[in-house]
Amino acid sequence: MKEDYFTREFIAEMRERYFRERKWERVRPFRRAAVLAIDLQRYFLSPESRAFLPSAGRFVPGLVEFYSELRELQVPIIFTRHHHESDHMTRWWGGDMPKDDPLNELFNDFRPFVRVVVEKNTYDAFYDTELETLLQKMGVETVIITGVMTHLCCETTAREAFVRGFNVVFPVDGTLTQNRHFHEGTLRNLSHGFAVTPLLREVLEWLSSE
Template sequence: MTDFTFTPARAALINVDLQNCFVEGSPLASPEGPALVARINELAAACRDAGMLVVHTRGWMRPDGSNLGVMAEIVPPFMIELYTEGFEAAELHSSLEVDDRDVILSKPRYGAFHGTDLDLVLRSRGVDTVIISGIATNICCDTTAREAAQRDFRVFFLSDGTATKEMAGVPADELQRATCASLSMVFAQVITVDDMIARIRAGAPTGDLSPAGVG
């Protein structure tokens, strides 16, 4: 099993698509959405305490459809509308804690690196390690993790910091297990939120350690 070295000063958290349409209240939402956001808020706070960058991505299609490409032939229009600029469903969920130091990244495809300046943002800060959280595990989170690995970033993928929903008759828990299993083979180190927080706090400068210690 992969066991990457971890240095908080060279790491960033990428929260994938914690938008209204994926968190709750839409056909695309994960049943775990609200609980997932609460776990990620705790993780993001630990990251900021350690001086790490936190990035929030969002699927963000142009209202005129000019950047849809082949997606217009694959994805039903009602689904695309849910993450189109200008629609409330596309906005980051109100329970997600976003700090002034965080980066909000709009992306036109499932992976956070394609068609964005994420690679530049990370490398300009000396980041060589990313932590992937968000929704949906087997689509945007998986794609982002694979893109990162192919760019030689060390990838930590959160087994309980990502979530999905039933798709094409396959239950969410099966999709979750299959995605984590595939990624763990050749793309990422799969880890829980609690274990990730512990590693962040253990590697942070003494002055940044939480008074509560590792939970």
């Protein structure tokens, strides 16, 4: 089920299949944006973890570069950190993700960008958290979804953001999951009804334009 799939060729193919220029034109005027950095934890990105995503080595450098550019543009980045214990997530996955487990700390490469962390215990970063209140206080119109995993927490949060009235940008190379099929399935669904799906570099061009 797991594979190292996150190649330039795959990203180019996904952008070609699912990016919709007319939807991008509808979103671009709404420039008060924030980036959500979903669950960028050692649990998913460190090889010693049972949940390690094989394409992490390809994925992380590009996202670090994106966040570095955002810092220059003063675009806020809100990180989430997932943990659960003895609940419905435990029943589904057959195990806990305790809050104090060292593997549940944010991945070291992303620490320089961490200012705000929202703690969550299910796929939806809005559910029973302060995320929506934070975004509203910041006057955010558009959320840009990045992180892991594409088809679980990232997709669920994107759908919830749309339902709550935010414009949603879901870069094709901004999230990672276990394999190409899960990744493409999310892009197919979100690009139809919930989000616009450009490249990270296209997001930066938009955020830095006059």
